[in-house]
Amino acid sequence: MKNIRLITILLICLLSWGLSAAARVEIQGARLSSQNEMARLVLDTSGPVVEHNIFSLDSPDRLVIDLAGVSLSGPLRQPDPTNPLLTSIRSGERPGESARIVLDLKRKVRVKSFCLQPDGRHGYRLVVDLTPKPEQEVRQEALAEASRGLSGHPSVQQRSVKLKARDVVIAIDAGHGGKDPGAVGPRGTREKDVTLAIARVLARLVDKEPGMRAAMIRDSDRFVILRERIRIARKHRADLFVSIHADAFRDRSVRGSSVFTLSERGASSEAAKWLAARENEVDLLAGIDLGKSNEEVAGVLMNMTQNMTMEHSMLAAKPVLDELGHLGKMHQSRIQSAGFAVLKAPDIPSMLVETAFISNPEEEKRLRDPAFQNQVAKAILVGIKRYFEANPPPQTLFAMRNDRGASSIRHVIERGDTLLDIARDYQVSLPSLRSLNQLESDRIRVGQVLRIPES
Template identity: 40%
Template sequence: MPRTPALPPDALIPGSPKRRTILKAGGTLLLSVVAPLTASAAQIMAVRVWPADEYTRVTLENDGELKTTHFMVPDPPRLVVDIDGLALNDTLKSLVAKIESNDPYIKQVRVGQNRPNVVRLVFDLKEEVKPQVFNLAPIAGYHHRLIFDLYPVKPVDPLASMIAKENWTTDAAPATPTPAVQPGEPTVGQAGPDAIAKLEADAARAGSTPAQPQPTTPQPAQPHAPAKAAPGQKVARMVTIALDPGHGGEDPGATGTTGVHEKDIVLAVAKRLKAKLEDLPNTRVMLTRDADFFVPLGQRVEKARKVQADLFVSIHADAFVEPTARGSSVFVLSEKGASSSAARWLAADQNKADLIGGVNLASHDRQLASVLMDLSQTAQINDSMKLGKAVLTEIGGINRLHRGVVEQAGFAVLKAPDIPSILVETAFISNPEEEARLKDDAYQNQLADAITKGIKRYFAYNPPLAKSRMT
């Protein structure tokens, strides 16, 4: 057995130079051991839970990146997570009270100090899940975030979910929703050669002399009776429209001066619009999100493709550095760059959604991404432009237009290669006057009416064709 070297005879004498040297060395060694332990003790600053049918997200916001290990335990199903270098505090303990009884996947959560410097979370589950656990770097006012996304083992199918939530008829009906056309305008399937030119002229007039909106009391949509086909009339297929309320969950979008979030405004508008569209014959609507949760940009597009949508309408509310900016806008995808510097800025800002909302890059579908990034989709852009002009014309009747033309930019959410797609910026939430209108029920109802009329106008000139199943 090796012997420990003996200390020099004067090492313990007070004031001895050798004693001071040994004490200094010992202190340095102690600090080198304690300092890393102290520095690694992260603190949880906020906890958030976002339950939804598609998945439940749990977010731990903290002052440093956390290291975790996790595993599943069956019978009953549980997710166990150990977090290294974390001190248990009251904020983390508050996670227990944030689990709601209607959460589809989490029954309850238990939080405790498993061992020194390690906190254990145990999620008691209502069913087996496929968890994704990942870290997000600081961005957009957030600190470091540790994310737990709990997905069902069998993913929610958008088409099955859409059909299950509603009771549409498949009885015979007119070939398209009856458009609100003016005298002299072509009827469905009979668009004249100058139809698009007329839309452009209408949009220009709407941009220069917008009508003043008249407050209306929103009326709940009444279920419509199935329309029967007349003898010999061709039976119509169902028209499917995908509505995409922007942002959600961890991504609040823009915030107005009174603290209202874009994600809440656009969801309210989308729900009103859904009710109005579904009051039309033979029309069904899919919302990319129907509650306050985050949906990555690519998944929004993929949902629309899975339900074989005929149209895709993304709804947003502008924000700009200057509070004087105002007006509504409609955008479509561009193959050749943005149509203005403002459009380029807005597209870049909206395309940050995945960074802010948080996407697990390890599970990102690269094949899907390559499909969605394919810009050789001239036909889609042409149809999108027609839809955009029709909607812009109607919106110009209730609000000032930021510009009197449909703009183009590289919005990621508009890159479905086979669906006419537009992005509607309803108003500037950063403008106090427009923020007040966006919060008003009557104005939200007017917006939904205007977009509905625009879609009907589009179908008047572009009746939906029979389509084969998308791949």
């Protein structure tokens, strides 16, 4: 889920070096490098940079880096004329014990920043990676700006209505497929066909629900390796992963449904695999480049992420299990745990649903029946909705429904906004604005969404 990723990001600096009220950090120098069309700025600092904010400015294109509690030891190194993205670097100190660095750009860029600990050769570092923004994205932004017909920034009243709730994404995985038929029933019914039929019904039902969208892992009779199923779900930024199967057993009298989540043992082995693959580790841990000296920190972050994911997997599986129980006998009345490979995405709550025993002649007949397939899909959908209603991801329709009683107005922070200005424009008190959004200070960030109290 997205909130799992957000919590991980917020805890990274705390776990890496802790927050303290130490002396001001000093920027001791800047190192620039470039490769192909990418540019990297590395700021060498005397201590950990606890807080920094990066935003862009237009006409001309610039990137601004604000660093709280940081001072400058002197002018920063200028980029080489051959640098693909930077023309110059300006810096200065601002009131309130903060430093500002302005990067003059040759074109619009995408930005990723992360902090690094001392590694023996270098001390503390803040790394800022720049990549060119695709021309299509630049054109779309220009068209959007032109369509608003504004010469400057939109007013807060105009911006407050442009926020759209994003859909929660359900990755639906039809078990087996292609050269892997799965279990085969007494009448020759193949598990891969039954699971695909139920998955398609579930996808249609999900897509009909406001604020929900289905992402099919496979929508045809094709073979998809287990790791690829996780990759597809992560590509769609899924909020929940549901794998559909039809169980089999040598005793043909065994029947009923069951729901599985990842076992702790399976999670532990999976954490080791993710931490062994650097590209996966960086992708999962919010883009943080963790070196060998940070293995302990990486392990802690991985465990935190996985623990939250496993907790939400259980929370999602419980209502699905309850709803399936209304269809008939359950094989297992409690959520089961196993090391299924498809459940091992560390950042996506996942469950595996054994809809029925295809090895049982009576249940095989039911699994072939479109009416029963529809009942199973509806039960899974109702359970999923119950989970998201109780645990709504941020900026989704589920979250807005939950918050509607407190406030129906949302405001998206853009550069130049201050909390005081927002309170004045909406004619609400600053304390009420802080309280409703659980803000401990007046610091806000670009892209943050604030709820506006009733005036």
